Amino acid sequence: MDFTNLIEGLAGFTVDGLTKGSIYALVALGYTLVYGVLRLINFAHSEVFMVGAWTVLGVYTAVGAHSGVGVWLAIGITLLAGLVAALVSAGTALVVERVAYRPLRNKNAPPLIVLITAIGCSLVLVEIFGHALRVFFGAPFGRSAVNIPTVVPTREVFTIGNFNMSNIDLIVILAAVGMMVALDLFVNKSRLGRGVRAVAQDPDTASLMGVNKNNVIMLVFIIGGVAAGLAALLHTMKYDFAKFDMGFLIGIKAFTAAVLGGIGNLRGALVGGLLLGVCEVYSSALISSNWEDVTAFVILVVVLMFRPTGILGESLGKARA
Amino acid sequence: MLLEVKDIVLNYGKIEALHGLSLEVGEGEVVSLIGANGAGKTSTMRAISGVRGVSSGQISFNGENVTNLRADQRMRKGLVLAPEGRGVFPGMTVVENLEMGAYTRRDRAAILSDFERVFELFPRLSERKKQVAGTMSGGEQQMLSIGRALMSRPKLLLLDEPSMGLAPMLIQQIFSIIREIAQQGTTILVVEQNAKQALTLADRAYVLETGNIVKTGKGSDLLTDTSIREAYLGVA
Structure with a gap:
């Protein structure tokens, strides 16, 4: 246990953890929203994130982006990539819902059937990206990681003591928290958000109020997809690669974050994500980076032993301002 | 008919x-x-x-x-149903439940006057605007359910x-x-x-x-x- 290492670099490790956790939190939103409304763990959501990362690469390639472009052009390209990734990810989530989940729902399929379908969708998407990209584009696409060009180079924004805050970390954390706050306001304050909460609390009564359940379901898949697409952009800014199976571990971690915070609860996704990210980085500073995944799941098990409903532990319906 | x-x-x-x-x-x-x-x-x-x-x-x-x-x-x-028993949204406040009744409406001014009407019919509800519906008594929830149905005219x-x-x-x-x-x-x-x-x-x-x-x-x-x-x- 290397405590001196952790304490000397505490600020840096904390920011690193928050950055990681922000991405978990954004992906966790998709799990938590869909679970809140459908009581379904949408395992295909990790692939919605993966599709977002490839989309970012696609946009960068299409506009010929590289690290040498000017500041304003870099910002413009990044925003464009984020927008397209959000749209493509949301579209993917929506297609999965319409093609796989809705037909099962209409037939009143038992929850286990829907769950195994979700896992199936995830595998199908992973393998499509693991094979089809090579078929269409040739090497280096395939089963290895593909580098994504750096459009926004890392710079120090400010320094406190021996700690340097980088622009990338700052962007990732601010963007994630901003999106979470906006979504929280939407769900708690707006008319449509009230409709989402109504379906989460009692779908039949919600339909008696004139709420179209299928529209609400599509809406949560879209919101989850947009958040995952944005998370993918932030991930590529920090880690600069795309890989066909990159969604798996991040998806599991984000799902863990959602359960840790209280699945079905939006604020829980943020709290769970940030907590998980920080704990992972602390543990790799304390022991070694090989242990961060172990730590993540040990924390999950321990927290659930004492608080089985997660840290904030309310449903989407009940979570309110 | x-x-x-x-x-x-x-x-x-x-x-x-x-x-x-x-x-x-x-x-x-x-x-x-x-x-x-x-x-x-x-x-x-x-x-x-x-x-x-x-x-x-x-x-x-x-x-x-x-x-x-x-x-x-x-x-x-x-064609509007006030469902039996506790058909209110338990995690929403009285006001939010009534807003759900007006979910399909956009005429803000008329909605506000319907709020007044419901609060006149059910003075108990106007005393509990911010209360979360799940914590109210059975009678109050019943009033809320009827009031909510009225909000849709x-x-x-x-x-x-x-x-x-x-x-x-x-x-x-x-x-x-x-x-x-x-x-x-x-x-x-x-x-x-x-x-x-x-x-x-x-x-x-x-x-x-x-x-x-x-x-x-x-x-x-x-x-x-x-x-x-x-x-x-x-x-x-």
């Missing part, structure tokens, strides 16, 4: 709950449907509101066949067991409020186990037994009908 229900059959899996039930409600009428526990009162309300689809028969509302419309589509046409208000689980004092109070709502011009179909209150309130009434209508007539006539008095009013 505002509402025409013809020969509807409703199944829960293999169990048939309604066996070809028919009833009608005219514009401006107050109609009661009385029956014992398990007679199919709530099933009738579910079928009419569209929460459950029927396996045969036809439901027309305002001259239009609505049999194949979803619950939210029927609601938008003015229904053409036909369906009330499912408004007296369920309430103390006798509260039942009196709820029914006098329902009478007031009817006098203000809302057409009402009320399903009730409390036959005395329901028959006193109604212009016309139907008696439901195990999924079939067995008797119909004016509310005041049924109140004095010997067999009804024996079966539902506890008077020999």
